[in-house]
Amino acid sequence: MNLEKLASPLLRRITLGLNLLASVALAQTQPEQAPKVPDECKESSCYDFSPVRALIHQKLDDKTDPSIAVAVAKDGKIIWEEAFGWADRENQIPATSRTIYSLASLTKPYTATGVMVLVSAHKIDLNAAVQQYVQPAQLTVRVGERGPTVREVLVHTGGLPTFYFFHYKGSWDASVDMQETVRPYGIIVHAPGKIWEYSNLGYGIMDYMTSRVSGLPWAEYMRRNVFAPLGLKHTTVGTPRDAEAVVAPRYDDETHRRLPPFDFDHSGASAIFADVHDVIRFGMFQLKNKLPDQQPVLTNSMIDEMMLPANLDANAGTQRKPLYGLGWQIEREFGYDTVGHEGAMVGTTSILKLFPKENLAIAVLTNTFDESAVIDVERRIAAAVLPQYSAALRDEAARQKNTPLEPSLPKELRGRWTGTVYTWQSKLPMIINFRPDGDVHVKIGDQIESLVQEIQYRDGNLVGRFAASIPTEDAMRHPHTVALNLWLDCGVLRGEASALTWDTELNYFDLPSYVELARSEVHK
Numbered sequence: 001m002n003l004e005k006l007a008s009p010l011l012r013r014i015t016l017g018l019n020l021l022a023s024v025a026l027a028q029t030q031p032e033q034a035p036k037v038p039d040e041c042k043e044s045s046c047y048d049f050s051p052v053r054a055l056i057h058q059k060l061d062d063k064t065d066p067s068i069a070v071a072v073a074k075d076g077k078i079i080w081e082e083a084f085g086w087a088d089r090e091n092q093i094p095a096t097s098r099t100i101y102s103l104a105s106l107t108k109p110y111t112a113t114g115v116m117v118l119v120s121a122h123k124i125d126l127n128a129a130v131q132q133y134v135q136p137a138q139l140t141v142r143v144g145e146r147g148p149t150v151r152e153v154l155v156h157t158g159g160l161p162t163f164y165f166f167h168y169k170g171s172w173d174a175s176v177d178m179q180e181t182v183r184p185y186g187i188i189v190h191a192p193g194k195i196w197e198y199s200n201l202g203y204g205i206m207d208y209m210t211s212r213v214s215g216l217p218w219a220e221y222m223r224r225n226v227f228a229p230l231g232l233k234h235t236t237v238g239t240p241r242d243a244e245a246v247v248a249p250r251y252d253d254e255t256h257r258r259l260p261p262f263d264f265d266h267s268g269a270s271a272i273f274a275d276v277h278d279v280i281r282f283g284m285f286q287l288k289n290k291l292p293d294q295q296p297v298l299t300n301s302m303i304d305e306m307m308l309p310a311n312l313d314a315n316a317g318t319q320r321k322p323l324y325g326l327g328w329q330i331e332r333e334f335g336y337d338t339v340g341h342e343g344a345m346v347g348t349t350s351i352l353k354l355f356p357k358e359n360l361a362i363a364v365l366t367n368t369f370d371e372s373a374v375i376d377v378e379r380r381i382a383a384a385v386l387p388q389y390s391a392a393l394r395d396e397a398a399r400q401k402n403t404p405l406e407p408s409l410p411k412e413l414r415g416r417w418t419g420t421v422y423t424w425q426s427k428l429p430m431i432i433n434f435r436p437d438g439d440v441h442v443k444i445g446d447q448i449e450s451l452v453q454e455i456q457y458r459d460g461n462l463v464g465r466f467a468a469s470i471p472t473e474d475a476m477r478h479p480h481t482v483a484l485n486l487w488l489d490c491g492v493l494r495g496e497a498s499a500l501t502w503d504t505e506l507n508y509f510d511l512p513s514y515v516e517l518a519r520s521e522v523h524k
Helices: 009-014 050-061 104-120 150-155 178-185 200-214 218-227 276-286 300-306 371-385 387-394
Strands: 067-074 077-088 100-102 164-168 262-264 272-275 329-333 336-345 348-355 360-366 415-422 427-434 440-444 453-458 461-466 481-489 492-500 509-521
Touching: 050 067, 050 077, 050 371, 067 276, 067 371, 077 276, 100 348, 104 150, 104 200, 104 218, 104 272, 104 276, 104 300, 104 336, 104 348, 150 200, 178 200, 200 218, 272 276, 276 348, 276 360, 336 371, 348 371, 360 371, 371 387, 415 492, 427 509, 481 509
Parallel strands: none
Antiparallel strands: 067 077, 067 360, 100 272, 164 262, 164 509, 329 336, 336 348, 348 360, 415 427, 415 509, 427 440, 453 461, 461 481, 481 492, 492 509
16 A cells, blocks of 8 residues: 555545555664754754745645645654645635644544543453443444453454444534444454454543543543643534534645534544644653653553554454554554554544654644545654754665565455344345456345455455445435455354445445355366
C-alpha cells in the first residue's frame, strides 16, 4: 500500500483512520545525534521551515486542502505553530493555530490515556475481560472460547470487526446509545489475540467502558481527567459549545463541497475536536515534557507501557500490520523510532508524530480527506529538524519496496463454499464459488449472483467487494455494496460481510455481519 490517496473504496475502508506512514520500507540504520536547540534560540528561525511552507501553499493553491495547521515542539518548547488557508471557505474565515479541527482517529490515543487513568487508579485491569466492565451491553462471541481483554481491545486484537457509522445531522439517521450498537455489532469474529484488525467499534466500547466505570458521561470524564489537567483548553468530545470557538467545517476531498455535521456510534474512536496548539501540548506530555500548567495524569512508566508494541503475535493478512501499543502506532522510520497516530475520514485528516529519543513532536491538521498532504507536511517538518531523516527522505523513492499480495488464489480455496451470513436480524444462506477460471462468484440469499472484485489474498485472509445488500433495518437505509473479509482457518472460511457505503454521495457506514462457510464442492 503506497502513500497515494487510496483509490479503492475497499482499501480505504480497511485503513480508515489508520496511520499509513509505515507503508513504505523504512531504513534500519542508527540515527545521528539530532542537533540540540541552543538555549538562546527557541524560535522556528533555528530551523529552515521554508520548504514546508512552500509545500503547504502549493496544496492550498491547488485547492486540494481548505486549510492546514501545523505545530512543532522540540526539547520541551513549541518552536513553530502556524495555520494556513481558510478554516471556513464560504465565510472566508482564516485558519489560525486556535482553529478547532475534527481529529478523527487521532482520538484513539486520548481515549487510551483516559482508560489508563482508570488503570492507574486500580479501577480497570488491562488483562481482565472487557465484558465485566460494560454490562448491561453484551458482546457476542462467535469465534474462540472467550471474549477479549481490555488490553486486546486497545491493541485491536480483540477479535472485533471493522466498523463505523456516521450519523449526519438533519438526516433521518439517528445516533444510538453504545449499548444499542454493541447488541447487533459487538461480535467477536476472530479468536481474541489471534488477528490484528483495526476496529473503531473497539474504541467505542472503550469510551462506553470508561463511562460505566467512572459513573460519568465520557465527554465529562475526559474533560475532568484528561483535558483540564493537561491544560487542553480547546479540546472537547464533539464540537465545542463555546460560541466564540472557530471550528473548521469538513469538506469533501473530491467535490470540495462543505459536508453537513455528523456524529458517531464510536465516540472513543473518532469524536474529539482540538486546535493544533492543544494537540502539540498533548504530544509534549506524552514525551514527558510536563508543562508548568499540566498535572501528571499518568506516571512516566505508564506512558512507557502505552508505547510498547502489544500485537507482535497477531496475524494481519491483507491489512498491513503496524506495531501497535495502547492507542499508539509504533514505527521505525528512516532510522528513527517514532510513536504516533493518524486520523483520516470524510472531511478531515490529522496526525501527531512523536520522536521520543529526539524529544520531537509534530502535529498537522486539515479539514478534508487528504492523507498524502498531511504525511508530506509531517515528513518535511521532520526533515527540517533531523539531518539523517532529511537525507533518507530524499532517497525514499529508490528504497521504497511494496510487498505484493499473492496474485492468485490458492488451491485450498478452489471450489464451492456454502454457509451462512448471521446478521443481527436474520440468517441468510451464502455461497462463494471459486471457479476454475479464477473468477469468484458469490450469492447471498435469493439475491442475484455477483462477481467479487478488488480481490486480495495473503496469509489466509481473503478480501473483496461485490454488488449485493445486507438486508438489515439500518443497512437498508442507504444503497451499499458488500465487503468481504474472510479468514481460512482449519478448513473453514469465517469473518465478515459488511454493508459498505463508500460509493454513495455521503459515506454513512461499514456494518459487519458474521460469516461462516465450509467447502461443499472441489473444482479440479
